[in-house]
Amino acid sequence: MNPQQDTIYANATGQITDFQFDQRVAGVFNDMIRRSVPGYAQIINTIGDFANRFVTPRSNIYDLGSSLGSATLSIRRQIEGRECQIYAVDNSQSMIERCNENLAAYVSDIKVNLLCADIREIDIQNASMVVLNFTLQFLPIHDRDALIKRIYDGMLPGGILVISEKLFFEDNQIQQLLDEQHLDFKRANGYSELEISQKRSALENVMRPDSLNVHQKRLTENGFSHFSVWFQCFNFASMVAIK
Numbered sequence: 261m262n263p264q265q266d267t268i269y270a271n272a273t274g275q276i277t278d279f280q281f282d283q284r285v286a287g288v289f290n291d292m293i294r295r296s297v298p299g300y301a302q303i304i305n306t307i308g309d310f311a312n313r314f315v316t317p318r319s320n321i322y323d324l325g326s327s328l329g330s331a332t333l334s335i336r337r338q339i340e341g342r343e344c345q346i347y348a349v350d351n352s353q354s355m356i357e358r359c360n361e362n363l364a365a366y367v368s369d370i371k372v373n374l375l376c377a378d379i380r381e382i383d384i385q386n387a388s389m390v391v392l393n394f395t396l397q398f399l400p401i402h403d404r405d406a407l408i409k410r411i412y413d414g415m416l417p418g419g420i421l422v423i424s425e426k427l428f429f430e431d432n433q434i435q436q437l438l439d440e441q442h443l444d445f446k447r448a449n450g451y452s453e454l455e456i457s458q459k460r461s462a463l464e465n466v467m468r469p470d471s472l473n474v475h476q477k478r479l480t481e482n483g484f485s486h487f488s489v490w491f492q493c494f495n496f497a498s499m500v501a502i503k
């Protein structure tokens with residue numbers, strides 16, 4: 261889908277600017293996310309399995325922060341013939357363009373509406389499945405609650421919300437341990453110390469992980485009846501909430 265290798269932070273730059281999902285990142289994003297997020301492939305596959313279980317005929321599916329469309333593709337493969345529509349939403353024009361090419365590479369009877377829009381502003385309705393795969397962590401903290409509420413309101417009873425996130429741990433020793441394990445994962449995938457530290461600086465103001473407690477509280481307080489972590493590797497987790 262995207263063979264380009266991520267070398268974005270390979271050379272020393274005087275001033276590190278905030279991380280953006282621009283054309284450069286979109287061009288290497290598959291390589292970047294696979295080498296940076298432990299369990300990413302497993303999570304994408306399982307999102308497809310969840311779709312198979314939860315997506316009901318003639319309902320909508322929302323992939324919020326869809327990037328290159330990996331989750332959308334995994335879902336679409338599982339729900340042929342159910343007369344559903346998928347809404348894949350991202351506010352990066354570069355991601356949308358590449359996502360469009362990726363979707364066009366496969367035949368399907370499921371319509372995908374690819375929207376270049378802010379996920380805080382789109383209409384959500386008749387949803388049997390909503391996916392926030394590593395997206396919520398990029399929203400300003402104060403906007404997260406309102407988005408979860410709007411998702412809940414737009415979902416059908418029995419519908420599933422999948423949220424994958426980098427986690428923050430209140431216990432400082434655990435935070436340090438799992439952060440270090442994640443850095444080892446990146447080193448093992450060929451990232452240098454310079455790449456790791458420059459990307460870390462770029463993400464500092466942009467990506468703000470919540471703790472598991474904060475996620476669970478937000479989901480249950482906004483009405484979800486069932487909640488669990490279904491996957492965790494180091495400080496990366498994927499959660500499900502069912503309406």
Ligand SMILES: Nc1ncnc2c1ncn2[C@@H]1O[C@H](C[S@+](CC[C@H]([NH3+])C(=O)[O-])CC(=O)[O-])[C@@H](O)[C@H]1O
Nearest residue numbers: 281325326327330350351352378379393394395398
């Ligand atoms: N307010 C916003 N509105 C719309 N899009 C946004 C917003 N904020 C960020 N994004 C978009 O959310 C995506 C987050 S990446 C998701 C991976 C994908 N889900 C995957 O399964 O491969 C995760 C990561 O890079 O760690 C980017 O494409 C942003 O442009």
Ligand SMILES: O=C(O)C(=O)Cc1ccccc1
Nearest residue numbers: 292293296297426459463467
């Ligand atoms: O690379 C990291 O350190 C991360 O925390 C994950 C990530 C992956 C892709 C884009 C932004 C953040």
